Amino acid sequence: MAKARNSKHPDRLDALLHPTPRFLWGLALLGVLVLAPRWETRAAVMLFGGVLATLAGKRISFSYFLLLAGTVVVFHALAPFGKVLIMLGNFPLTEGALLGGWKNGLTMAGLVFVSLGTISRQLHLPGRFGKLWALTFSWYEQLMESKSRVHPGAILLSIDRILEQHYPTRPGSSPVWTQEQRSPHGPTKASGWALVILSTLAAVTLAVALR
Amino acid sequence: MPGSSKKMAQARLPLVAFFGALSLFFATLEYLFPTPPWFRLGLANLPILLALDFFTFPELLLLLLLKVIGQGIVNGTLASQAFLLSSSGSLASFVVMYMAFRLIPRGWISLIGLSLAGSMASNTVQVGLSMVLIFGPASGIIAPWFLGLGTLSGLGIGWGAETLKRYSRWLRRVKLGQSS
Structure with missing residues (x-):
């Protein structure tokens, strides 16, 4: 999934953010990820989580997450739901099942990415x-x-x-x-607060605008 | 005397913390063994198995909490579905192992048997939760594979725990220190 950071991959967010506001920031992003009605918002939060995890020094295996999301989509597709897109032999491939699986897959990957990026080992x-x-x-x-x-x-x-x-x-x-x-641990720096506030506002605005 | 038993319980807390650290250490050693990406051996359960003979029920619950929250913080998965699956599996495994340890007479069941029971409980709960929360009911088709691998890893971890229990001088001394 992801390997813990080492000296070659330092946690760059650690210098900006105290572990407690960082953890709360993660919870806010996870709230947007889980509650956003559209898959586009979830994809954006997932990608942002991937960036955060990388900045936190976690080496992410993207192939693992492709496999995870792919498996979720395939299993959801096995339970037909909504408009039929194509018939594969006797099996109907449906839009509802594919979209549901895709949204769920993005959410699962996003949960792990955001968590990896915002949970610090220094959390008190x-x-x-x-x-x-x-x-x-x-x-x-x-x-x-x-x-x-x-x-x-x-x-x-x-x-x-x-x-x-x-x-x-x-x-x-x-x-x-x-x-x-x-x-x-040192307090959260002004640039850290700016990152927290701007990213949370952007995620909420996107979720509301696309709903 | 309640006062002295409270003091003894306080004195055992560092040992609970050490077993918690041992669980996290074994979870890290797990990366030495090649496994499919969706499967974990569960080596972190080995110290829990060994601890059944050392601690009271509340101390064991504390150890379990240190293990699951510790893994969530060290791996950074505390706020993800991985944490939910792992903590639910650990809790189910612990309940089954503890009940078997307390209810089945000593000598009738080894640590291998306890580990196997715990592993089956943990994997059943994890498969059930992933069917409900992540993959959907159709994912039941992978359950036999998952449970089969879980059985093998449960046997392996039980064997490791049984061997450590028999041959570890450290465990023997800790036990002696506790009883004296």
Whole structure:
């Protein structure tokens, strides 16, 4: 689907936007995507989501999304609905089924694109669960640093050693579980707010104009 | 004493968080194995299987929440249909595995059996939801393939969990530390 960002693909939106308004922006775009009555609006939001995901450093496999959208269209076409466009043997290919499938396929791809572009790993969750999540994420990052030490030939033994390193259980040792002190994220910049407001307004205007 | 049991539960929270991190780590290791683009092995369920023997029901629910929300944030799919499918599948799998673990006498069912039951539950729910929400009823024709692959991956994950449970020195020590 899409691979997580790495040093070669930095998250360019991170410098402009605080994770919380970025998340809320994503929800607003998703609202337009799901509620827009016309497929053209959904296609525009989906493409914009693709741009956002790319800016966020996610490497998107377009072939996967073509396959996803294509499969949705084919399965919808199997349930005839509306005006018959052409007869394929005894099977009627209908306009309603094709359009419904196309709209649904665009929505599914758009949901993933917008989500990839607007959900930041730095997203802060509130309350005690948020603190526990921060601890989990800190350990996950530490485990990921040990990923290269997973040997396919001795996978269980190598994983066992990694676990012992990060959560020591030997007598006299204790797990280091002080929460990682993340440096606070900077506020949303003016250019970030401009991007959020203009893009949301454009998406809403398009949805209303084309309805 | 309620006070001391509360303290013990507080002390176990870091272990719950570590198992959550382990789930996310296994989800990442999944990319080492070649699979069709529409299919996931579900390696992230392996720590959940192992955790059944360690934690209470509320702690297991917390672990499940850390796993599904964590995957949504790390993969960036928190606000998409992928998250809905994944979280519903995980919840169904957890409920079935937990009930089987609690209701079937020890020794009658291995982690392989639990994993298989969980995998079937997860895949059935995901196929049902994708028929309703994404592909339409006609997509039922791919259900046997999806469930067949799910059965194989469930067996594989169960075998991995059973092997780790038998041979992992780390798990044994954690268990000893909890019981002492």
